[in-house]
Amino acid sequence: MRKIELDSLRGVAALVVLLFHATAASIPAWFDGADFLPVEGFWNNALMYSPLRIFTAGPEAVWLFFALSGFVLVRSAAIPGYRWDAYYPSRIIRLYVPVIGSVLVTAIVFWLIPHTATPDFARMVEGLPTSYTVDSALADATLLTGTSIANVPLWSLQWEVLFSLLLPVAVLLARRFPWWSLTLGVVASVASVWTGSLFLLYMPMFIIGAVLGYHWEPISGRLTMTSASRFATHIIGVGALALSICLITAGYSLNFAVDRESEVSINAWTTVFTLAKLAGMVLLLAIVMLWAPLRSVLHWKPFVALGTISFSLYLTHGPIVIGLLFLLGPGKSTTLAQIITSLIVAIVFYLAVERNAHRLSRRVASHLRDESPAPQMVGARG
Numbered sequence: 059m060r061k062i063e064l065d066s067l068r069g070v071a072a073l074v075v076l077l078f079h080a081t082a083a084s085i086p087a088w089f090d091g092a093d094f095l096p097v098e099g100f101w102n103n104a105l106m107y108s109p110l111r112i113f114t115a116g117p118e119a120v121w122l123f124f125a126l127s128g129f130v131l132v133r134s135a136a137i138p139g140y141r142w143d144a145y146y147p148s149r150i151i152r153l154y155v156p157v158i159g160s161v162l163v164t165a166i167v168f169w170l171i172p173h174t175a176t177p178d179f180a181r182m183v184e185g186l187p188t189s190y191t192v193d194s195a196l197a198d199a200t201l202l203t204g205t206s207i208a209n210v211p212l213w214s215l216q217w218e219v220l221f222s223l224l225l226p227v228a229v230l231l232a233r234r235f236p237w238w239s240l241t242l243g244v245v246a247s248v249a250s251v252w253t254g255s256l257f258l259l260y261m262p263m264f265i266i267g268a269v270l271g272y273h274w275e276p277i278s279g280r281l282t283m284t285s286a287s288r289f290a291t292h293i294i295g296v297g298a299l300a301l302s303i304c305l306i307t308a309g310y311s312l313n314f315a316v317d318r319e320s321e322v323s324i325n326a327w328t329t330v331f332t333l334a335k336l337a338g339m340v341l342l343l344a345i346v347m348l349w350a351p352l353r354s355v356l357h358w359k360p361f362v363a364l365g366t367i368s369f370s371l372y373l374t375h376g377p378i379v380i381g382l383l384f385l386l387g388p389g390k391s392t393t394l395a396q397i398i399t400s401l402i403v404a405i406v407f408y409l410a411v412e413r414n415a416h417r418l419s420r421r422v423a424s425h426l427r428d429e430s431p432a433p434q435m436v437g438a439r440g
Contacts, residue, residue: 066356069364071119072371078116079379080396084388111310112303128267135229148423149222155415160373161199164209167377171385179388209376221264232272251329295349305338370412371404
């Protein structure tokens with residue numbers, strides 16, 4: 059059973075990624091802040107280097123996507139009678155049809171908008187592609203050999219596909235070796251900082267979410283404050299939410315402590331920040347699931363709608379943000395245009411592409427369940 063609050067949380071995360079890209083692409087101070095460079099002005103510093111960064115913490119929002127995928131997919135796969143033979147075809151359709159659609163959106167944006175820069179904002183588009191080649195489109199559509207930067211967010215889909223393929227392994231680990239999985243996940247995350255391995259960085263996020271998802275009922279039973287008063291529950295909820303935000307944004311708030319001339323200092327602090335972010339995301343997931351006021355907020359229609367189009371928004375906003383930057387040049391008005399246009403395109407894309415992909419995915423899964431006998435389950439409870 060889908061949980062509306064988790065869909066809404068995914069929608070908020072997609073909006074944060076959009077805000078991150080739109081502000082960093084079009085506002086010079088935020089462009090510098092994205093690379094942890096000094097910025098001028100009180101509010102720029104407050105929004106860049108304090109817990110307020112949560113509103114534009116794009117990389118951290120992607121980490122949350124990974125944890126949410128592990129949580130949701132493993133909870134579904136752990137249901138007795140789960141059909142792996144139906145899972146793989148339906149999952150491939152669910153992911154790849156929208157991805158291919160986003161490739162078409164990218165091609166259309168490049169066709170409609172000349173990607174040429176004037177000297178006044180050349181530094182903000184340095185390294186971005188000026189054309190969308192067939193090779194780039196094929197790489198983006200397959201997700202097998204690395205993606206182009208014409209549609210930047212597609213990079214994360216490589217890891218989503220890999221985890222989707224390894225889901226039976228994740229279910230097995232979460233079921234039989236939960237503590238070992240969590241421990242190894244933390245160790246791998248630390249190792250990723252010192253080795254530069256993206257696999258060691260991103261896979262633990264899925265696994266941590268997977269362990270939480272598989273064992274959520276006993277975990278939530280221990281965390282639910284049945285004996286606490288309503289006032290105390292709300293105080294704890296507010297405090298836990300504030301703490302999760304502080305942990306997730308620690309890398310920005312404590313940026314001043316990092317000696318960026320020293321590789322050891324950078325790696326040591328990055329290790330601390332990585333662990334803080336992971337702890338913050340786990341805490342945030344728990345709060346969203348357990349704290350009734352926040353859960354109620356995420357059931358509001360605007361958040362539900364945002365959750366509905368979250369995947370479409372994530373897949374399509376990249377080329378729109380960059381295309382409008384080339385078309386309009388940097389500035390706050392460009393940022394506003396990028397945000398509004400991206401939301402409109404996401405709604406259209408959901409109605410035209412993603413919703414139909416959902417329907418096709420469900421039909422294929424239903425057909426396979428009806429046509430073939432159930433295989434022995436790897437991840438069934440009990």
